[in-house]
Amino acid sequence: MIALVDPLSSGVFLSSALRERGQDLLHVYEERFSGAASIDASAPVLIVSGDTAETVAALRRRGVRHVVPGSEFGVALAHELAAALGLARNEDETAAARRDKALMGEVLRRAGVPCAGQASVTTVEELTRAVRRLGLPVVVKPSQSSGSDGCRVCCSEAAAVNHFRDIHRQMNLVGLANDEIYVQEYLHGEQYVVTTVSLDGQHVVCEVARTVIEELDGLPVRRYNVSCQSLGEAEQEVVSYTLDCLNALGVRHGAANADVRLTDQGPRLIEVNARILGPVLHPDPYFAAFGDSQQHVLAESLDDPAAFTARALEAYAPPQVMGKAFVRCWDSGVLTAVPGLSSVRRLPGFHSVRGLPHVGQPVRKNTLTKGRTGIVYFVHPQESVVRESLKELNRLEDQGALFRISAAPNVGSGRP
Secondary structure, three states, X not given: OEEEEOOOOOHHHHHHHHHHOOOOXXXXXXXXXXXXXXXXXXXXXXXXXXXXXXXXXXXXXXXXOEEEEOOHHHHHHHHHHHHHHOOOOOXXXXXXXXXXXXXXXXXXXXXXXXXXXXXXXXXXXXXXXXXXHHOOOEEEEEOOOOOOOOOEEEOOHHHHHHHHHHHOOOEOOOOOEOOOEEEEEOOOOEEEEEEEEEEOOEEEEEEEEEEEEEEEOOEEEEEEEXXXXXXXXXXXXXXXXXXXXXXXXXXXXXEEEEEEEEEOOEEEEEEEEOOOOXXXXXXXXXHHHHOOOHHHHHHHHHHOHHHHHHHOOOOOOOOOEEEEEEOOOOOOEEEEEOOOHHHHHOOOOEEEEEOOOOOOOEEOOOOOOOOOOOEEEEEEOOHHHHHHHHHHHHHHHHOOOOOEEEOOOOOOOOOO
């Protein structure tokens, strides 16, 4: 039996991938997600009690042989339970560093892996010292969160102080208080996302993608990703560096995804997440472009280690290019129509759209990369075709031609 901890976000599709293979599953939920657990009919459910020993005993009685995080929320608990059960897992010594961005950088530095200048601060005085040491601009964000939550590029000391005050000690998206704030030097260069699956320290690269990010009043907005169909010299350097980061951080098992900037000095890590890529990424467009998805490769590593080992010998060479756009609504209100959707579906390489809000549903302006107002996928053999379609999609969004919104007095702008 395989236990998935907090199978939310893309963990839903990981659960499906394992069930496709006939695996017995147990969905383990923290008590704060009891609402999601109550409507989960896809697998047996266990809600974690306050007594970890009791939960471990329950997993042992069921014969659980793997414990896997099903979302960012479940990363820490999955590791804790796997350690208590004596099961295969990532290295214990670096567990905290895989969740805390400041510790992550320190681990890389000690391992001799080049990384960005950084600081972890808890006061305005510490922040100002860090900004003066690192130089402007800087990125200020929570030490532990996800989806660009609380992240801002600050071009002045005053802006950094104001943002610190806005987010310090606030609750973030993963349910933790922002007691420590992370300050990182701003990294210039193209940004990549590298997704992997590991087994006993052997890494398989699932996807290498370039990311287009726009900054809106200091807020980094991830507009779209375009996968690399082949790895040139730059991409090989990024992949090699990413694997060095995984090794330094003790990633030996399971899924991971890394954000890396290719600077003039070489690749520099933004962050590694020891879980499948989110937010809620459907596997079908990945199969169309890559012949597999990260969820299914992870399922293979758990179910058929020999097949995974053979896969690790194969070169990265996806047959098609995939583009993925996080659609955003730039106004808050009630969705009355989606007039631009037909135009999007006619764009060359259109594959599918997932997670669009329903007509009549309240929507909020939101810059977070959570897929709350939809994700559009394009798949095509030519990268230029995918990029042009993504640019046209962005144009429709920015001109307000995709969604039609009516004002609603009770719908605010939400988290920026």
